[in-house]
Structures are given as C-alpha cells and as structure tokens.
Amino acid sequence: MDTVSRLTEAARYLDGMIFVLRRECEDGYVLEEAHGAIGPLTFDDPVSLQATYEAAIASMPAQRRLVFMSKLRDIFECRGPVNEFLEMVLGDVVLNIEMRGEVAEGAAGLYLAGFVRDCAEAERLGAQRKAEAVLSATVRLFPDMVWLKDEEGRYVLCNEMFDRFNSVPSAELIGKTARETEQGRTDSVHDRTDMLALGSSEIVTFETNVTGRDGSPRSFDVRKLALRDDEGNPIAILGTARETTEWRRLVNELRQGELAYRSLADNIPDRLIRFGPGGQYLHTNRSMREFFETIEFFTPEQIGDRDPRTVRNGVASLEIQGAVTEVFAKAKAVTREVALDGREGQPLVHEIRFFPEFGPDGAVDSVLAIGRDVTERKEMEKRLARSEAELHALAFRDSLTGLHNRRAFQDLLQQVLEAAKKSKLQCALLLLDIDRFKLVNDTLGHAVGDELIIQFALRLVGAVGDEGYVCRLGGDEFAIIMPVLADQSEADDLARRVHNVLNTPVSVSVDSISITTSIGIAFGLGDTSDQNELFRFADMALYAAKSGGRARTTIYNSSMAAQAERRFELEVQIGEGLRNDEFHAHFQAKVDLETGAINGVEALCRWLRPGGLFISPFEFIPMAEETGQIIEIGRRVLLEACRFAVRVNAGRSQPIPVSVNVSPRQLLFGGFIGALGTCLEETGCDSRWLELEITESLLLGDDSTISETLDAIVGLGVSLTIDDFGTGFSSLSYLARFPITTLKIDRTFVHDLETNDKNAVLCRAIISMAQGLGLKTVAEGIETAEIAARLRRLGCQTGQGYLWSRPQPAETMLAVIRSQHAQHEPAAIAG
Numbered sequence: 001m002d003t004v005s006r007l008t009e010a011a012r013y014l015d016g017m018i019f020v021l022r023r024e025c026e027d028g029y030v031l032e033e034a035h036g037a038i039g040p041l042t043f044d045d046p047v048s049l050q051a052t053y054e055a056a057i058a059s060m061p062a063q064r065r066l067v068f069m070s071k072l073r074d075i076f077e078c079r080g081p082v083n084e085f086l087e088m089v090l091g092d093v094v095l096n097i098e099m100r101g102e103v104a105e106g107a108a109g110l111y112l113a114g115f116v117r118d119c120a121e122a123e124r125l126g127a128q129r130k131a132e133a134v135l136s137a138t139v140r141l142f143p144d145m146v147w148l149k150d151e152e153g154r155y156v157l158c159n160e161m162f163d164r165f166n167s168v169p170s171a172e173l174i175g176k177t178a179r180e181t182e183q184g185r186t187d188s189v190h191d192r193t194d195m196l197a198l199g200s201s202e203i204v205t206f207e208t209n210v211t212g213r214d215g216s217p218r219s220f221d222v223r224k225l226a227l228r229d230d231e232g233n234p235i236a237i238l239g240t241a242r243e244t245t246e247w248r249r250l251v252n253e254l255r256q257g258e259l260a261y262r263s264l265a266d267n268i269p270d271r272l273i274r275f276g277p278g279g280q281y282l283h284t285n286r287s288m289r290e291f292f293e294t295i296e297f298f299t300p301e302q303i304g305d306r307d308p309r310t311v312r313n314g315v316a317s318l319e320i321q322g323a324v325t326e327v328f329a330k331a332k333a334v335t336r337e338v339a340l341d342g343r344e345g346q347p348l349v350h351e352i353r354f355f356p357e358f359g360p361d362g363a364v365d366s367v368l369a370i371g372r373d374v375t376e377r378k379e380m381e382k383r384l385a386r387s388e389a390e391l392h393a394l395a396f397r398d399s400l401t402g403l404h405n406r407r408a409f410q411d412l413l414q415q416v417l418e419a420a421k422k423s424k425l426q427c428a429l430l431l432l433d434i435d436r437f438k439l440v441n442d443t444l445g446h447a448v449g450d451e452l453i454i455q456f457a458l459r460l461v462g463a464v465g466d467e468g469y470v471c472r473l474g475g476d477e478f479a480i481i482m483p484v485l486a487d488q489s490e491a492d493d494l495a496r497r498v499h500n501v502l503n504t505p506v507s508v509s510v511d512s513i514s515i516t517t518s519i520g521i522a523f524g525l526g527d528t529s530d531q532n533e534l535f536r537f538a539d540m541a542l543y544a545a546k547s548g549g550r551a552r553t554t555i556y557n558s559s560m561a562a563q564a565e566r567r568f569e570l571e572v573q574i575g576e577g578l579r580n581d582e583f584h585a586h587f588q589a590k591v592d593l594e595t596g597a598i599n600g601v602e603a604l605c606r607w608l609r610p611g612g613l614f615i616s617p618f619e620f621i622p623m624a625e626e627t628g629q630i631i632e633i634g635r636r637v638l639l640e641a642c643r644f645a646v647r648v649n650a651g652r653s654q655p656i657p658v659s660v661n662v663s664p665r666q667l668l669f670g671g672f673i674g675a676l677g678t679c680l681e682e683t684g685c686d687s688r689w690l691e692l693e694i695t696e697s698l699l700l701g702d703d704s705t706i707s708e709t710l711d712a713i714v715g716l717g718v719s720l721t722i723d724d725f726g727t728g729f730s731s732l733s734y735l736a737r738f739p740i741t742t743l744k745i746d747r748t749f750v751h752d753l754e755t756n757d758k759n760a761v762l763c764r765a766i767i768s769m770a771q772g773l774g775l776k777t778v779a780e781g782i783e784t785a786e787i788a789a790r791l792r793r794l795g796c797q798t799g800q801g802y803l804w805s806r807p808q809p810a811e812t813m814l815a816v817i818r819s820q821h822a823q824h825e826p827a828a829i830a831g
Helices: 003-011 046-058 062-078 119-141 160-165 182-186 189-198 245-265 286-292 314-330 375-391 406-423 437-444 446-464 489-501 531-547 559-579 617-627 630-648 664-669 672-683 704-715 757-773 785-794 810-823
Strands: 017-025 028-038 041-043 080-090 093-106 109-118 145-150 155-158 204-211 217-228 234-243 271-275 281-284 334-341 347-358 364-373 426-434 469-474 477-485 517-524 553-555 583-592 598-609 613-615 658-661 690-695 719-725 742-745 776-780 798-800
Touching (some): 017 041, 028 046, 028 109, 041 046, 046 062, 062 080, 093 119, 145 160, 189 204, 189 217, 189 234, 217 245, 271 286, 281 286, 314 334, 314 347, 314 364, 347 375, 375 477, 406 426, 406 477, 406 517, 406 531, 426 437, 426 489, 437 446, 437 664, 446 469, 477 489, 517 531, 531 559, 559 617, 559 630, 583 630, 583 810, 598 617, 598 630, 598 798, 598 810, 613 617, 617 630, 630 658, 630 664, 630 672, 630 690, 630 810, 664 690, 672 704, 704 719, 757 776, 757 785, 785 798
Parallel strands (some): 517 553, 690 719, 719 742, 742 776
Antiparallel strands (some): 017 028, 017 109, 028 041, 080 093, 093 109, 145 155, 145 234, 204 217, 217 234, 271 364, 334 347, 426 517, 583 598, 583 798, 598 613
C-alpha cells in the first residue's frame, strides 16, 4: 500500500484531518495533501484540495483571516515542532482547533506536516461520556435499592442492591416484571402502587414489611415516581426502597432512652428548660424547678400589657423569650447573660445557652436552654477590672490620647495572660490600625493626622467600654486586650462594634474624613500563652485583614505563619526580579467610543518569573508599595511606556498618548520629577505623548508638595488623569485646584451598567460634571458592546476593557495599531 493510501486509510479512524502544507511565499500556501474532515470541510478528493483550502480561507471574516494568517506565518517562522490552539472561522462556523505537527525544510521549501482536530466537539463528547459514567457509578453505588421499569412494568435498570435483595445475579431481572420476583409473587402491593404512580404526577410512598431469610421481620420505605415525556404521557417508573428495620429499632430505644435522660437531667446542677414553638415550657429539670421557687418569675403571657420594668424579672423574662424566638427563627445556638433578682432583692446573673433541637423534617422542633449561675464569676470579673484600672490609673499613658502606651500594654497583656491561666479562661488580643493612615498623614499633614488619631481613640474607648483595655502602641497602631472570655465570639462581637462606630465620618480641622480600620485577633491560651507569640499571631491576623481588602476583621490561624513567610519570600523575589530585569510593561488599548479607533494606550506592569511563572499584580504591587520597591518598578514601567510612545507615534499626525499609573509613594518619595525628566530625555519621547494616572486620594488637603509636584509635571507638558474616579473621598474641590485633564470612571460603576440603575445615574453624573469642567472621560472595565453603546450615549468619549483588548506585549500592540493606521479604519484587537 502506498503512502497516500495509508494516510487515507488512517484518516478513517481519526477525529480530525492529516495534512501537508507547503509555503510558496510569505502568505502563499499549497495544500499538497489532506485526509479526513474538520468542521464542515471534508478532504477526500486530491484534485480539489487546494480549491477547498482557498475557499475555506476566503470564507473567513477579514480580520479573523488576518489573525489566522499571521499565526500561520509565525508557525512557519519558528519551524520545528508545532503544538498550537487556534480559532478558525469558516462562514458561520467557529472552530477551536488543536494543531500538532512539525515544520521542516524540503526540496521545494518549508513544509508543515501534521494533524488538526476540533477541540470543542472532542470536549463535548468527553463530557458526555464522563456524565454517563458518573450516573452509572452513582446508581451502582447508591446504598438504597434503585430500579427503573418501563410503562408495561418490565425492569430496564436495577442496581446491585436491588439484585442482591432479590437474590439474583446482576442484570438477571432486566426485561422481567415484578411478578417474576420472589416478593412480587407473594405481595400484590407492587402492582397496585405501580398503577397509582402511573396515574399521578406525585411521588407514591408506602411502607412494606417482609420476612427475612432468617425469619426475622424487615421493614422498608418505598417511593415510586412516574417519568413522563414532553406531552405528559408516562414512559417509565423510577423506584427506590430503603430498609428502615434498624431505624425503627432505634426509635424504640430512644423512647427508652428518654426515660433515662429525664432521670439524668434531674440530677445535674445546671438548670434545664425545653421550650416549645409557642415559647411554652415542655420540660424543666429538678434544679430549674427548685430555682423557680427562689425567685418571682412571670412568663410574657402573665406580664401581659404591663410595663415589664414594673414586674420583677419582667425584662429578664422577655429577654429569655426573645432568645428562644431567635433560635426558632435562625436554627442557631445563642448565649445570653440574664440579670435576675432573688426574692430578697439580691442580684443574680445567669449565663443561659439556647440550643435548637431538630425534628425529622430538619426544622426546629424545640429549644433546649441550659442555665448556670455565674454571679460569682461576674463579680470576680468586675473586681479584676476595677483593681487593674486603679493600679494603672497613674501608670504609663500615651501623651496624645491618654491611653495605655506600649510599655503599659506589655504589662497588661502579661497580667491578663497569667489571670487567664489561673481561671482557665481565655483572653483575646485585638490589634488595629487606621486603613491608609499614612496617605492621609502625608497628604493632610501631621497635625491633622494627630486629630484623626485622637478621634479614633475616643471611638475605640466608646466601643470597648469595660470589656477590655485600649492601648496605643505608636503611630496609628492600637491594641485591645479582652481579659476574660466566656466564648471566642465575644471578641468578634467587639470587633464588629468597632467597625460600626466608624461608620460616621470623623471631623477634623480641614474636612470630614471617612475612615476604616483593619483588625487582627488572637486568643490567649487558645492560640498561645506566650505574650510575644500572642502579639506576633495577632499581628499576622492584622496583616491578613489588610491584605484581604482592609475594613475587616481576621482571626489568627496557623496558616498565617506560612503566609508571613510567603510575604518575606515575595519581598526577596521582587528584589531578585528587579536585579534580573523581570518587570515589564504590557499595553491595553483605549478606544474612541464614537469611531471605534484606538485613541490611547495604558501601560500596565507585568512580572514574569523564570520558568514562565506569572505573578499577579494584585499580589506583588501591594508588597512593593509597602517595601518601597514600587519606586524602581514604576521607574522601569515609565521608561518602557516612553519608549513605546516614541515607536507608536513615529510618523503620526494624530498622536496616540500612552498613560502610566503612578503611585503616591513614587510621587512623594521617589524623586519623581527627576525620574520623569530623565525618561523623556533618554527616549526622546514628546511629553504630549504621555499621560500619568494618579488616585484622587492623593489630592486631599493643602499639601504644597503635592501641588508643586503636579504643577511641575504639567509644566513638562505631561497630562494628568484621575484613576478610579468616584471610589475615593467625597471632596471634589481638587478638580478646580489641580491641573487635571481627564477623569477615568472606575470599573465598579461600569461592569453592571446595564442592570444597575444607580450606577447608570452615577456614570451620567460623572460624565456631565466632566463635560461642564471641560475634562475628558475614560471608562474602564468595559466587557460588552451593550455597555460601550450605553456609555457612548451618556457622552463618554473613550472606553477601555476586555471588549477590545487585554494587556499585551509592546510588539503585539504596535502591530495592531499600525494595522489600523495602514487601513485608515478601526482594527479588531486580539486579546
């Protein structure tokens, strides 16, 4: 058999096409051989190979054809083995093809010999086979008996449990009816229930009892459901059966156990009450009944319309009833400390825990309350708090806030840990700082920063009350020590109160500022009993809270130590990356929403480690900001952006500006004006080709350094854009005070513009304001044509997002822009 015949024969067994493609010139190719099929194309006639190939290429949309042919040129240029995934559009058919083969030099030029297949169909068939395998395995391994009958009562599917129950080999019952099984011959219930199921759209359930092979009785719950076609006609009956023999035995044992439980409950010192759905007492133990005799206690029904404050223990009664109602509603346990008055007027404190008890349907049937007299413990807590307050009344205090300072904090923490060891109770350490305080301090000045610290301290003290100690460790770092915890949730509750008291903006001399805090929590005796280690754990939790987005609380867990190690490792790797020149700029196009033409490009930092490992900017940029490494990274991205601007604008009458994000740390501490001037001079970049994107929070206050820096930037001829506009502080006075030319609408207002009317109103307001101030607008994060059209109608000039382009290397973006320029029309952007 010759080679052609062998290939033709082999193609019959392949889901794809074997081919040999020869390049004649840069975009000229000859399909010398092809056997098999791909999508709508079938190659079985050697005479028509080239015509079929050329017709397929011609059927592709123009831009898709350009991309495909560009990729084909790249494959031939690289030579050697080929393993590529490409998108190929043939008329209305879109194929995601996998190409494997090799490019080699032959007598007549370069050849590509290989194999292609449509991945989408292969993946669909694979998923279908996987689903069928999962379904088969599920039915086989299901612990209950499962079977399927056709409309005439013949078994078409039985799992192994069903065969085992009928004592027959696997699949022997297929094609038989229930009357041909041992149980079917002796019990007509199967036929009756089949008829009921066929005549109903509901599940038919019944119980049946049979005699086991050893003569013992066995009970089963059986369920049947008729399966119907699209017209509602029954086509099959699905049945399941579960043995309930053991369950019924356990029910009887539970009834016996109930008697034992009541005896046990009456002999424990804790006080028990079981409440019904209406709040009525279902059961009380002896300790509870005896306690009722020592106090006057009225149910809510007995209080009636009277003011509960005028009834002894009336408030406590309503508080208990409220806890019971909450457990019924939320199906979660709650704990309450309830203050009571004895008959002699003596104060009593009970800690009561309310637990939901569930019925067979999964709903809460009743609530069990377990109470314990904690009067002595609460008195001990108060005495401990009073003695410590008196001891430290004149001790070390922070001069700005009057709070305990770092040294006092260390003493307090040690004392609390020792007390916790003796009482065998937990304590908690909460570390806090003000989110983005350094930015506020740098932009508004240290005097305003001190005002903010004082206001923050006052709110902390108000939130904590007498539940713990508030300390200032330095700068914007604070700590809260909770000396006694009945439960760890108390620390979480306190953290939630701290967040709540910061919901109202803080008033300082220059403005009202909205602030948030991040909180890290670690537990003494829970996580550790060592003071230094407890502080380290809480600090790790605080860092995790800030890394997770700030304005949140994080409780320490052991994995955070590994994360701390990762942060240290990342800092070292960033240093290595800078030494090895691993940070580079990728570029994302900006598009004129009216014409579709590319009218700008944004430079974005990307980090590719050796071995092809891509590190996300969301991971390394916050660390670089924290360590100051962002200054050097930003300088390199700025330099690459200038080089790109020079290349992209060479010979253009209408320039395409390149924008670069600049962090506050670069502007404030990096000698930025000098670095900017050097980049422009070294690259020969015209300053009009460059835009700098800054955050609006940088523009707060009257800091002359910021104003002078921005004026110097504009003096060089570089434009300024406000990035993420609308997500920062509320004061807009800076728009009139600073030389801003463009507002960039944040993606949070854009991505759901079509479905979120509030975001549409906000976008319209921003665009109208910009138009009134003579500013340009750019909307980022656009992913659909509908959102782009909506923004265009609102008056937004420029869009940016995955709808047109993902960030790409410089050469790729240059090719797209030059292609557009050469054709004098907007070019589709690969991404």
